[in-house]
Amino acid sequence: MARATIADVARQAGVSKATVSRFLNHRDKLLTKGIAARVEAAISTLSYSPNPMAQALKRGRSRLIGLVVADVSNPFSVAVLRGAEKACQQAGYLLMLFNLGNDSRREREAIETLTAYQVEGFILNTLGQDGGAAVESARHGKPVVLVDRRHHDMRADFVSLDNADAVRMGARHLVEAGYRELLFVSEPVKDVSPREERKSAFCRYLSESENTITNLHGSTFESMADEPEARLSNALQCLRQSAGERLPGILSSNAVVTLRVVAAMTRLGLRLGTDIGLVGFDDTEWSPYVGPGLSTIAQPTDDLGRIAADCLIERLKGLELPPRQILLSGRLMPRGSSVPSPA
Amino acid sequence: MARATIADVARQAGVSKATVSRFLNHRDKLLTKGIAARVEAAISTLSYSPNPMAQALKRGRSRLIGLVVADVSNPFSVAVLRGAEKACQQAGYLLMLFNLGNDSRREREAIETLTAYQVEGFILNTLGQDGGAAVESARHGKPVVLVDRRHHDMRADFVSLDNADAVRMGARHLVEAGYRELLFVSEPVKDVSPREERKSAFCRYLSESENTITNLHGSTFESMADEPEARLSNALQCLRQSAGERLPGILSSNAVVTLRVVAAMTRLGLRLGTDIGLVGFDDTEWSPYVGPGLSTIAQPTDDLGRIAADCLIERLKGLELPPRQILLSGRLMPRGSSVPSPA
DNA sequence: TTGTAAGCGTTATCAA
DNA sequence: TTGATAACGCTTACAA
Numbered sequence: 099m100a101r102a103t104i105a106d107v108a109r110q111a112g113v114s115k116a117t118v119s120r121f122l123n124h125r126d127k128l129l130t131k132g133i134a135a136r137v138e139a140a141i142s143t144l145s146y147s148p149n150p151m152a153q154a155l156k157r158g159r160s161r162l163i164g165l166v167v168a169d170v171s172n173p174f175s176v177a178v179l180r181g182a183e184k185a186c187q188q189a190g191y192l193l194m195l196f197n198l199g200n201d202s203r204r205e206r207e208a209i210e211t212l213t214a215y216q217v218e219g220f221i222l223n224t225l226g227q228d229g230g231a232a233v234e235s236a237r238h239g240k241p242v243v244l245v246d247r248r249h250h251d252m253r254a255d256f257v258s259l260d261n262a263d264a265v266r267m268g269a270r271h272l273v274e275a276g277y278r279e280l281l282f283v284s285e286p287v288k289d290v291s292p293r294e295e296r297k298s299a300f301c302r303y304l305s306e307s308e309n310t311i312t313n314l315h316g317s318t319f320e321s322m323a324d325e326p327e328a329r330l331s332n333a334l335q336c337l338r339q340s341a342g343e344r345l346p347g348i349l350s351s352n353a354v355v356t357l358r359v360v361a362a363m364t365r366l367g368l369r370l371g372t373d374i375g376l377v378g379f380d381d382t383e384w385s386p387y388v389g390p391g392l393s394t395i396a397q398p399t400d401d402l403g404r405i406a407a408d409c410l411i412e413r414l415k416g417l418e419l420p421p422r423q424i425l426l427s428g429r430l431m432p433r434g435s436s437v438p439s440p441a
Numbered sequence: 442m443a444r445a446t447i448a449d450v451a452r453q454a455g456v457s458k459a460t461v462s463r464f465l466n467h468r469d470k471l472l473t474k475g476i477a478a479r480v481e482a483a484i485s486t487l488s489y490s491p492n493p494m495a496q497a498l499k500r501g502r503s504r505l506i507g508l509v510v511a512d513v514s515n516p517f518s519v520a521v522l523r524g525a526e527k528a529c530q531q532a533g534y535l536l537m538l539f540n541l542g543n544d545s546r547r548e549r550e551a552i553e554t555l556t557a558y559q560v561e562g563f564i565l566n567t568l569g570q571d572g573g574a575a576v577e578s579a580r581h582g583k584p585v586v587l588v589d590r591r592h593h594d595m596r597a598d599f600v601s602l603d604n605a606d607a608v609r610m611g612a613r614h615l616v617e618a619g620y621r622e623l624l625f626v627s628e629p630v631k632d633v634s635p636r637e638e639r640k641s642a643f644c645r646y647l648s649e650s651e652n653t654i655t656n657l658h659g660s661t662f663e664s665m666a667d668e669p670e671a672r673l674s675n676a677l678q679c680l681r682q683s684a685g686e687r688l689p690g691i692l693s694s695n696a697v698v699t700l701r702v703v704a705a706m707t708r709l710g711l712r713l714g715t716d717i718g719l720v721g722f723d724d725t726e727w728s729p730y731v732g733p734g735l736s737t738i739a740q741p742t743d744d745l746g747r748i749a750a751d752c753l754i755e756r757l758k759g760l761e762l763p764p765r766q767i768l769l770s771g772r773l774m775p776r777g778s779s780v781p782s783p784a
Numbered sequence: 785t786t787g788t789a790a791g792c793g794t795t796a797t798c799a800a
Numbered sequence: 801t802t803g804a805t806a807a808c809g810c811t812t813a814c815a816a
Binding site for chain 1: 809811
Binding site for chain 2: 100101147148149150151152154155160170171173176177179180183184192193194195197199210211213214215216238354357360361364382383384386387388389
């Protein structure tokens with residue numbers, strides 16, 4: 099038999115639908131003990147639970163939160179997803195996931211689809227390049243929280259790693275380990291805010307440290323997904339050239355790039371740590387087992403997701419505040435790839 | 442301003458709501474050219490799109506498919522998710538994801554929540570241990586497709602890797618490479634169907650090959666997440682003991698276990714391939730870069746997800762057929778970890 | 785404190 | 801071919 103409706107419960111308990119609805123929404127506030135008990139009994143014998151679609155239609159609120167991620171296969175996104183999910187669940191919301199599959203042109207579609215399903219707000223881990231779809235929905239009164247990636251045209255709560263600090267931490271670690279010719283490797287920076295921030299923080303670190311640390315020098319390199327392998331290999335060889343007697347060290351801006359660097363070093367027969375130092379953003383379960391162990395900067399991904407969701411839920415509860423910016427610190431995980439010579 | 446409703450469109454076009462609805466659902470089948478044009482114009486000027494909640498309420502169908510995964514942080518689940526998503530999108534369905542976070546007791550909650558949102562069917566990548574919640578919903582007429590994990594009490598379409606074949610492939614590869622003392626390492630097998638299938642396929646392979654291959658011997662080991670590190674280390678040392686002069690080789694049943702094995706070997710100072718051969722289920726982006734490269738058995742994850750979704754959608758379209766079982770072949774990715782001595 | 789009735793945005797049934 | 805009108809399952813004035 100089909101799901102029980104509020105009418106079934108009302109009939110079973112010998113009361114009106116309104117009474118059942120009151121029991122559900124205001125619990126015992128307005129109800130006689132006896133009636134409440136009868137309703138409760140009816141609900142449990144019919145194992146009734148309200149139809150959220152109908153509720154959404156009537157209330158205009160769906161208890162749904164839209165989560166749009168640029169790419170679910172990015173472990174970072176998944177980690178954020180998990181954190182957000184937990185927070186949403188606790189607050190009685192359900193996450194609706196829309197994965198862009200790295201096609202940023204679909205962002206508008208995602209937001210419109212989710213809007214159609216009456217999501218009450220958005221958590222976005224996207225580029226924001228699809229004609230300000232997010233901005234629009236913010237104007238329509240749906241709160242938005244940005245995670246990890248800023249939208250340049252948008253004022254909204256923003257939750258992210260403290261990139262500047264993390265870069266400084268990674269670079270300083272390399273320097274303290276003895277590496278002097280630094281290279282920052284990232285995917286193409288263009289319009290992707292964390293990449294921009296990391297790159298410029300890297301440059302800032304260099305110009306700040308040139309005075310105090312002798313022989314320190316650095317440069318940056320952008321590696322594309324579909325480039326010929328030789329490009330990155332060349333860059334590494336140049337790096338060793340310019341290093342001369344000094345030790346070269348690489349700071350890579352995410353796990354994918356880190357793997358590309360490792361691959362290139364493998365091709366060239368270069369040893370991690372010994373020939374070139376390496377520190378990479380994003381600590382993964384496999385980081386300890388690549389080569390002598392990869393030194394990484396771990397992001398508090400769970401917290402990022404949780405806090406993003408909490409921010410959104412606060413807004414949904416009516417919190418009025420100028421857009422907040424919440425930056426969380428990363429944690430350095432030193433391993434063999436940033437140790438100059440084998441023990 | 443708020444979303445346009447069908448009433449707004451009707452007013453704008455100077456027709457009734459029914460006419461607009463007809464335009465939407467039966468297109469031009471029943472409509473005068475002129476009227477159709479007016480409705481079309483009104484729809485586009487108001488940029489109207491129907492409210493799926495209202496549609497769901499009225500039709501009893503939501504265009505939603507529920508996907509329940511045991512653990513999103515498992516890359517396998519994510520890959521399936523991506524495949525399923527693509528297929529659903531093409532068929533005009535939206536996926537609602539529910540992540541169990543490895544707590545199989547929440548499966549019932551997941552199914553009930555999704556049912557409340559009127560999902561039309563389920564794709565389950567779960568244990569099915571939560572009191573046959575899935576079975577129930579199947580009885581309520583919601584089609585279910587199982588991916589990777591069987592529910593012993595359930596007859597439903599099932600999509601999975603051909604585990605028996607994959608195990609044979611992995612074991613044979615080790616044997617052909619010269620390893621003779623084989624160990625199958627998996628997480629606790631209890632009631633997790635792919636683990637059971639892989640383990641028993643391993644044992645079957647052994648008993649079938651003992652006759653033809655001299656000196657071949659094998660055993661199995663179950664490694665728990667929270668066990669002391671020493672347990673697995675011991676197992677490896679035992680393995681080398683019993684191997685004697687022969688080469689020991691390990692077949693590990695998923696990526697997590699593979700990393701545990703690698704960790705244990707690292708602790709013991711054993712070299713991958715040279716001291717112990719290793720082939721692991723699940724090919725990951727990092728597999729090539731751990732040690733001399735990890736030999737793996739790649740699953741066609743995208744296909745698994747896509748086919749699962751397609752099966753479900755066929756059922757939703759009314760296909761009546763006894764439960765199907767669709768097994769896809771894995772692919773061996775040989776790398777350094779199954780090469781006995783360094784080149 | 786409880787019930788009646790209207791309405792959320794659709795679709796489906798009936799007349800016209 | 802088109803238009804009223806009644807549902808779908810729920811919430812919420814307003815009445816009682």
